[in-house]
Amino acid sequence: MTADDRSGAEPGSALGSAFAPAKVNLALHVTGRRADGYHRLDSLVAFAAIGDTIEAIADPAATEPSLAIQGPFASGLAIEPDNLVLRAARVHAAAGGRIDGLALRLTKRLPVASGIGGGSADAAATLRLLGAISPLPDARASELAALAASLGADVPMCLLSTPARASGIGEILEPVPGLPALPMLLVNPGIAVSTPAVFKRLERANNPALPPIPSAFADSAAVAEWLRATRNDLEAPAIAALPPIADVIARVEAEPGCLLARMSGSGATVFGLFPDAASVDRAAARIRADHPAWWVVSTRTAAS
Structure with missing residues (x-):
């Protein structure tokens, strides 16, 4: 539906x-x-098949959107003016789009403050959704990446949601x-991580960049082999701030078939690469049985 018939x-x-897919930092220097x-x-980023969903619902009397949050991690977010979904709506309006006559509903499936870009992905998905409902004027639509960047350094990459090398501050x-x-x-062990606190503990900020990225990888084993020459700084x-992260990495790494285990972003979510979906499913079942309080998801990233 467009602005003309809404x-x-x-x-x-x-x-x-x-859809607002989880962002995974495969490497982060x-x-x-x-x-x-x-x-x-x-950083080399990829996007998973698990994520949040943002919906727009007709509310003809509304002069600006309201926001409702549901889903397994709804309690971790407050509906406040600085919520990234509502901020994204205001950015859309400031760029010439309409935000009246609708309400927004966020289904929160990703843990909050978990290193997989949940808030940034939600903001990016909101921009995509509102842009489809009420397209921006052509001149402003060409500036969409800059509009996204005004919401946070990770929002432009989440707007694309395709594998990318991100440099600068992420833009x-x-x-x-x-x-x-x-x-x-x-x-994820159920621990929220403060990104500023993690950066504050960083002992060295002047580290080497990523090595050259191959033009193609044969399979996940080849990706894991290349990633071993990289790191998450x-x-x-x-881990110094929250030692249980090391336990999660070790637990994932110990699973049969695991090619690589590493923390994503500033944590505390850990990803494990596997050769096939069946081995991921088996690992997920075993870890859930051993740690029922942990968030454990079997998924896959999108190909380029």
């Missing part, structure tokens, strides 16, 4: 929805720090065409 929608009817305090990064994006779909296990400071 006014005729029945109250409560669906106007559209957008901290390469410097700018004068303004932001850290320079060099410089280079597509990575040769990355295959990766069978993946995601595990935030893993050690995150």
Whole structure:
């Protein structure tokens, strides 16, 4: 439905929805720090088949959107003016889009403050959804990446939601065409992590950049082999702040077939790469049985 016919929608009817996939930092190198305090990064990111969903629902009387949050991690978010979904709606309006006549509903399936870009993905999905319902003027639509960046450094990459090399503070994006779909296990021990606190513990900010990324990978084993020459520079400071992260990495790494286990982003979510979906499913079942309080998901990333 477009802005031209939205006014005729029945109250409560669906106007559209957008998926907000989990962002996984397969590698994350901290390469410097700018004068303004932001850290320079060099990261390979991929996007999983698990994520949140944002929906728009007709509410003809509304002058601006309300927000409802549901799902297994709804309690971790407050509906406040600085919620990234509502901020994204305001950015859309400021760029010339309409946000009246609708309500927003977020289904929160990703843990909050977990290193897999949940809030940024939600903001990006909101921009995509509202852009489909009420397209921006052409001039502003061309600036969509800049509008996304105003919401946070990770939002532009989540707006694309395709494998990419992210540098600068995350806003410089280079597509990575040769990355295959990766069978993946995601595990979070139920601990929220403060990204600023992790960066504060970082002992060295001037680290080498990623090595050259191959133009193609044969399979997940080839990706894991290349990743062994990379790292997540935030893993050690995150473990120093929250030692249970090391236990999760060790538990995932011990699973038969695991090719690589590493923390994503600033944590505490850990990903494990596996050769196939069956081995991921078996690992997920065993870890859930041993740690029922942990969030454990069998998934895969999208191919380039």
